[in-house]
Amino acid sequence: xxxxxxxxxxxxxxxxxxxxxxxxxxxxxxxxxxxxxxxxxxxxxxxxxxxxxxxxxxxxxxxxxxxxxxxxxxxxxxxxxxxxxxxxxxxxxxxxxxxxxxxxxxxxxxxxxxxxxxxxxxxxxxxxxxxxxxxxxxxxxxxxxxxxxxxxxxxxxxxxxxxxxxxxxxxxxxxxxxxxxxxxxxxxxxxxxxxxxxxxxxxxxxxxxxxxxxxxxxxxxxxxxxxxxxxxxxxxxxxxxxxxxxxxxxxxxxxxxxxxxxxxxxxxxxxxxxxxxxxxxxxxxxxxxxxxxxxxxxxxxxxxxxxxxxxxxxxxxxxxxxxxxxxxxxxxxxxxxxxxxxxxxxxxxxxxxxxxxxxxxxxxxxxxxxxxxxxxxxxxxxxxxxxxxxxxxxxxxxxxxxxxxxxxxxxxxxxxxxxxxxxxxxxxxxxxxxxxxxxxxxxxxxxxxxxxxxxxxxxx
Amino acid sequence: xxxxxxxxxxxxxxxxxxxxxxxxxxxxxxxxxxxxxxxxxxxxxxxxxxxxxxxxxxxxxxxxxxxxxxxxxxxxxxxxxxxxxxxxxxxxxxxxxxxxxxxxxxxxxxxxxxxxxxxxxxxxxxxxxxxxxxxxxxxxxxxxxxxxxxxxxxxxxxxxxxxxxxxxxxxxxxxxxxxxxxxxxxxxxxxxxxxxxxxxxxxxxxxxxxxxxxxxxxxxxxxxxxxxxxxxxxxxxxxxxxxxxxxxxxxxxxxxxxxxxxxxxxxxxxxxxxxxxxxxxxxxxxxxxxxxxxxxxxxxxxxxxxxxxxxxxxxxxxxxxxxxxxxxxxxxxxxxxxxxxxxxxxxxxxxxxxxxxxxxxxxxxxxxxxxxxxxxxxxxxxxxxxxxxxxxxxxx
Numbered sequence: 001x002x003x004x005x006x007x008x009x010x011x012x013x014x015x016x017x018x019x020x021x022x023x024x025x026x027x028x029x030x031x032x033x034x035x036x037x038x039x040x041x042x043x044x045x046x047x048x049x050x051x052x053x054x055x056x057x058x059x060x061x062x063x064x065x066x067x068x069x070x071x072x073x074x075x076x077x078x079x080x081x082x083x084x085x086x087x088x089x090x091x092x093x094x095x096x097x098x099x100x101x102x103x104x105x106x107x108x109x110x111x112x113x114x115x116x117x118x119x120x121x122x123x124x125x126x127x128x129x130x131x132x133x134x135x136x137x138x139x140x141x142x143x144x145x146x147x148x149x150x151x152x153x154x155x156x157x158x159x160x161x162x163x164x165x166x167x168x169x170x171x172x173x174x175x176x177x178x179x180x181x182x183x184x185x186x187x188x189x190x191x192x193x194x195x196x197x198x199x200x201x202x203x204x205x206x207x208x209x210x211x212x213x214x215x216x217x218x219x220x221x222x223x224x225x226x227x228x229x230x231x232x233x234x235x236x237x238x239x240x241x242x243x244x245x246x247x248x249x250x251x252x253x254x255x256x257x258x259x260x261x262x263x264x265x266x267x268x269x270x271x272x273x274x275x276x277x278x279x280x281x282x283x284x285x286x287x288x289x290x291x292x293x294x295x296x297x298x299x300x301x302x303x304x305x306x307x308x309x310x311x312x313x314x315x316x317x318x319x320x321x322x323x324x325x326x327x328x329x330x331x332x333x334x335x336x337x338x339x340x341x342x343x344x345x346x347x348x349x350x351x352x353x354x355x356x357x358x359x360x361x362x363x364x365x366x367x368x369x370x371x372x373x374x375x376x377x378x379x380x381x382x383x384x385x386x387x388x389x390x391x392x393x394x395x396x397x398x399x400x401x402x403x404x405x406x407x408x409x410x411x412x413x414x415x416x417x418x419x420x421x422x423x424x425x426x427x428x429x430x431x432x433x434x435x436x437x438x439x440x441x442x443x444x445x446x447x448x449x450x451x452x453x454x455x456x457x458x459x460x
Numbered sequence: 461x462x463x464x465x466x467x468x469x470x471x472x473x474x475x476x477x478x479x480x481x482x483x484x485x486x487x488x489x490x491x492x493x494x495x496x497x498x499x500x501x502x503x504x505x506x507x508x509x510x511x512x513x514x515x516x517x518x519x520x521x522x523x524x525x526x527x528x529x530x531x532x533x534x535x536x537x538x539x540x541x542x543x544x545x546x547x548x549x550x551x552x553x554x555x556x557x558x559x560x561x562x563x564x565x566x567x568x569x570x571x572x573x574x575x576x577x578x579x580x581x582x583x584x585x586x587x588x589x590x591x592x593x594x595x596x597x598x599x600x601x602x603x604x605x606x607x608x609x610x611x612x613x614x615x616x617x618x619x620x621x622x623x624x625x626x627x628x629x630x631x632x633x634x635x636x637x638x639x640x641x642x643x644x645x646x647x648x649x650x651x652x653x654x655x656x657x658x659x660x661x662x663x664x665x666x667x668x669x670x671x672x673x674x675x676x677x678x679x680x681x682x683x684x685x686x687x688x689x690x691x692x693x694x695x696x697x698x699x700x701x702x703x704x705x706x707x708x709x710x711x712x713x714x715x716x717x718x719x720x721x722x723x724x725x726x727x728x729x730x731x732x733x734x735x736x737x738x739x740x741x742x743x744x745x746x747x748x749x750x751x752x753x754x755x756x757x758x759x760x761x762x763x764x765x766x767x768x769x770x771x772x773x774x775x776x777x778x779x780x781x782x783x784x785x786x787x788x789x790x791x792x793x794x795x796x797x798x799x800x801x802x803x804x805x806x807x808x809x810x811x812x813x814x815x816x817x818x819x820x821x822x823x824x825x826x827x828x829x830x831x832x833x834x835x836x837x838x839x840x841x842x843x844x845x846x847x848x849x850x851x852x853x854x855x856x
Contacts, residue, residue, distance in 0.1 A: 012573050056508070064540030066478075096745070098745075098747040098749070099651070099745040099746055099776075100746045101745075140793070142599060143599045143603070145597055145599075149597060153570065153574060154597060155568060156603065156606075157574045161505075166833075172829055172830045172833065173829045173830070174753050174829070175828075176571075176827070177562075177743045178807065178829075179807060179809060179824050179827070179828055179830040179853040180827070180828040180830065180831065180834050180852075180853050180854070181607055181610070181611055181834045181837060182573055182606045182607060182609060182610055182611075183561070183607075183830055183833065183834070185573055185603055185606025185607065185609075186602050186603060186604070186606060186607050187601070188600070189599050190602055190604055206657075209655055220808075229515060232515065232516075232517060233514070233515035235538060235539070236627075237517075237626070245723070274691075275655075275656070275690075275691060275694060277688070277690035277691065277694065278687070278688050278690065279690055281688060281690070316820060323835075334595040334598060335595065336513060336516040336518065336594055336595060337515065337516045337517070337596075338513070338515045338516050342724050355816075363597070366595075366596055366597045367516075367595060367597070368597050389723065401593070401594055401595075402593070403593050403595050403598045403600045404600050405598075405599050405600050406595070406597040406598060406599065407597060407599055408599070409599050409600070409759050410600060410601060414600075418600060418601055421591070421593070421600060422590065422591075422600075422601065425587050425588065425589055426589050426591065427601070428587075429583065429587070429589040429591070429604060430601050430602045430604060432837075432840040433602055433604075433607065433837065433840070434602075435840055436833060436836040436837050436840055437833070448601055448602075449601075453473070
């Protein structure tokens, strides 16, 4: 009945129900959920709205999905239901060069947007490492970040307006500059629990006149993280300030030959953008700081090709991790930037104590750590150690005044941890918003909220 | 009032269903519909900078602190939070957030919603709810802070906010030029293409001595640059030649007292002279600003009202001040003028004006498409409708 109705509304080729199709859509970059009842591929807002109405009639939960590159289980169907894939709604609808904005469909791939507007001297700033695959719609769901968020902000700072299909299958539009509540600000990062984006106006930025990339190598991670704190503390805010530790450097070099030193314990990848004069001054100042912090080498990338190679290496680091161990578990925590040295040493110790190798490659300038815990999934002892260490890492972030996720999201993975940083009142306040948009908890159920929060209020 | 006082007051008033207004500095008191309330929550005692984590580039501030005091305290550490609202000596952090006031430097530094990283809010039932934190990147649950910003106190009382801070620019300079006949369009185009983007770029027509400079036939332009000394030099050279290409012969430089001149621009956005003026704000794209400004101004002039126009070239805002010589003449003309202005921009809002007639005009214009969802949110947060009832858009 469900399948027939969906096929009738969207066309037979827009509804997938073969077991092998369904299996693919039960995963994301973190875990596996239940097998969905069906996968729909809407071609229009109307399709999406129609499918939501049918899902409602049949009592099926709804999970909107981008490219499935998410790392917290946000896109997996926790209770089965209908998965919405926006692979067919992947167009760049409009570029408004004068006002530096673009209207896109949710399935548009992040990097493609920047590539398509480059000839106008523009770019789309949020640049998650998965940007070759991830979609703008998925980025909106998670409020995705990336290395350049340090100076440009995350996705929410770059979304101007949204077209949303709500849990009833009704379509509505919201914008950041209209009179009324900033619904856009809450919808972005709500992981598909408040509605699904069917189109978006996003902000484009003007490409800087000059870009420089610098590399500083250190003999220990503590000195490198002290340098990060010193650079930020000096009031210098580069466009990106990334750290790679020894294991990350080894993996990246083995996979890409990107040009990183492999004899260092830690490397800072620093990018500055703007005017030549300012970059000259920043270069001198940053060079002075990193040397004071014990950098053993310091250099500026000489060409665009060299800069691109370094960035390709950085953004491909997760893929390269496969060379180190069969599996990895990637954490995402944020601490106040001055706490970075402390956080890093606790993280590394927590893993070392449990016999786990760690690889660190992260957005140091934001205080956003991404330890990768390397392990072998077939070894149950190692799996236990990873879970244990992961919890200790979260606890460390909280103890240091930080938070449990900077850019990957809560999803399934961290819903219980959310209760450690927010009180019941705080969470119940969030649930008031959910009550408005999704009173029956049919949109991406079992995500974000710890089990039990706000449930008493749900009319069943 | 302390936090406990506020929570207790709200709880009591909520139980007895007695409406409350929420008071910051009162500078934007003319925004929105006047609400009926028999008591006010006064935040002036909550006026401390709770934390300034200088090396983390974050801070936490109580809502009642004035923007001037806030800026001064942060400047001691060489930093700032670009909350650009009028009358900084009176305007409070909480009031500025509640109003979601949008300033002229936001294209460069972000809006209040982009700068705030956390909040503490007391809800109508007295619940103290925290959101966000003291880190610059955070996707742990819904970003509730954004919901409160711009909500005009209708969802809760903002008692504290956390912000990202920024290093103060090392140098600032303002360039001012009178615009000769038919030079404004070209000047705006040139400014839009400047490689050294101004932190603020406004075209002014009128406003007398409230804003620095003197009008040419097409008004005047004020550019504010913030950055390193070499950036300022480069920006000056580029702007002068760009404006020259637009037919603007002379540009004046202001290096001393830039902050005062900047504040005069901010203050002008709510300038009011008793009961014979009113200020409208129309938001839109930078590309549409010039046409909107002209149409709004012409509409008011057709009703024989005097006008002053401030056009924010970087963000697209248009501020239109309409006035008459006396309150009576103003009262006779404004209703018809209001209809005409709302026909041009149905979402334009009244941001200042104290004429008695003001109460019969719609402060907000056309409600947004998602107004029903907003009403439902209001009902969930304030079911007894005690917080600033009726002040916000659509009667919320």
